[in-house]
Amino acid sequence: xxxxxxxxxxxxxSHLCEALLAGGHAVYVLDDESTGSRANLQHLFTxxxxxxxAGSIADTALLSRLVGTVHHVIHLAAAVGVKYILDNxxxxxxxxxxxTEKVLQACKEFEKPLFLASTSEVYGxxxxxxxxxxxxxxxxxxxxxxxxxxxSKALDEFMxxxxxxQGAFPVTIARFFNTVGPRQSPAYGMVMPRLxxxxxxxxxxxxxGDGSQTRTFTHVKDCVEAITGLLSHPxxxxxxxxxxxxxxxxILNLSKRVKVIADSQSExxxxxxxxVYSRNFEDMPRRVPDISRLQRAINxxxxxxxxxxIKDVIADRRRLxx
Ligand SMILES: NC(=O)c1ccc[n+]([C@@H]2O[C@H](COP(=O)([O-])OP(=O)(O)OC[C@H]3O[C@@H](n4cnc5c(N)ncnc54)[C@H](O)[C@@H]3O)[C@@H](O)[C@H]2O)c1
Numbered sequence: 386x387x388x389x390x391x392x393x394x395x396x397x398x399s400h401l402c403e404a405l406l407a408g409g410h411a412v413y414v415l416d417d418e419s420t421g422s423r424a425n426l427q428h429l430f431t432x433x434x435x436x437x438x439a440g441s442i443a444d445t446a447l448l449s450r451l452v453g454t455v456h457h458v459i460h461l462a463a464a465v466g467v468k469y470i471l472d473n474x475x476x477x478x479x480x481x482x483x484x485t486e487k488v489l490q491a492c493k494e495f496e497k498p499l500f501l502a503s504t505s506e507v508y509g510x511x512x513x514x515x516x517x518x519x520x521x522x523x524x525x526x527x528x529x530x531x532x533x534x535x536x537s538k539a540l541d542e543f544m545x546x547x548x549x550x551q552g553a554f555p556v557t558i559a560r561f562f563n564t565v566g567p568r569q570s571p572a573y574g575m576v577m578p579r580l581x582x583x584x585x586x587x588x589x590x591x592x593x594g595d596g597s598q599t600r601t602f603t604h605v606k607d608c609v610e611a612i613t614g615l616l617s618h619p620x621x622x623x624x625x626x627x628x629x630x631x632x633x634x635x636i637l638n639l640s641k642r643v644k645v646i647a648d649s650q651s652e653x654x655x656x657x658x659x660x661v662y663s664r665n666f667e668d669m670p671r672r673v674p675d676i677s678r679l680q681r682a683i684n685x686x687x688x689x690x691x692x693x694x695i696k697d698v699i700a701d702r703r704r705l706x707x
Pocket of ligand 1: 392393394395397398415416417418419420422440441442443460461464465480484502560561562563
């Protein structure tokens with residue numbers, strides 16, 4: 386099978402390309418390297434089944450050429466990361482809405498199946514746990530820029546499902562919950578690599594707000610296993626799946642675990658959101674997935690616990706910072 390992976394030079398994309406190539410598939414990567422880098426694929430370039438195309442999903446002609454030559458499209462390219470979204474509000478919306486629409490139109494033109502990456506952010510301000518795929522989105526006011534990411538990804542889901550339901554091409558949607566692991570950059574507002582870098586450098590660990598907000602963390606290898614499982618499960622088409630870990634942890638407790646595992650002398654410092662982002666920043670209080678739909682579909686069980694995940698990220702960041 387030949388796959389087109391948009392955003393394949395990014396964090397999740399590069400691990401997915403690795404798995405697809407290992408599975409004997411051919412992979413075309415389309416990436417503009419805005420937050421990813423071809424360096425993430427460096428170790429794979431000896432494989433002749435990998436082709437890197439520097440370019441944007443905004444390029445309709447390029448998309449058309451590529452989609453026409455593959456069997457399956459995996460759309461990961463997006464503006465990602467709270468900091469990146471707040472720093473680039475308009476471009477982020479355009480990439481995530483107009484860019485995705487172009488990918489969908491190309492899939493329609495060639496009737497190619499699509500795997501679409503969405504996000505747990507679409508649940509917005511929901512406070513119950515676990516979150517099920519059928520739960521409502523509770524999105525904040527439009528004056529609070531961070532909700533544009535959730536809205537743009539929700540719109541992507543609506544558009545993709547509309548194409549699917551009209552019989553244009555099969556679509557499978559996955560909502561990733563905080564996915565972490567080697568090669569994730571701390572530059573765009575991702576909590577795990579930031580805390581780990583601070584711990585390694587014995588700098589204060591910055592916990593935003595009062596640290597009571599909770600998350601679950603998924604090792605990127607578990608995430609990739611879920612993606613490849615769904616790709617080889619045709620019955621998944623037309624559905625939305627949560628992909629995430631199950632161990633709920635507050636960010637304050639996460640910082641304590643990172644500090645212990647990294648054997649760091651860092652202090653933990655609570656930083657008001659207003660000092661990091663804008664005055665009217667809002668965060669999601671709680672984000673825990675119900676993964677029973679995914680388990681029923683592909684018998685998925687995360688293999689990595691939180692401590693193992695933290696250890697892997699520490700090893701990766703130590704290597705990079707050495
Ligand atoms: N990592 C997470 O925790 C997480 C959580 C929820 C959803 N997601 C989703 O997973 C996908 C991958 O995210 P990631 O964490 O690997 O982030 P990433 O930033 O590493 O990957 C995104 C990739 O898309 C590329 N890209 C951005 N705009 C592009 C454009 N216009 N044309 C071509 N390429 C473009 C970037 O250069 C990057 O390589 C995204 O769709 C994101 O919304 C990730």
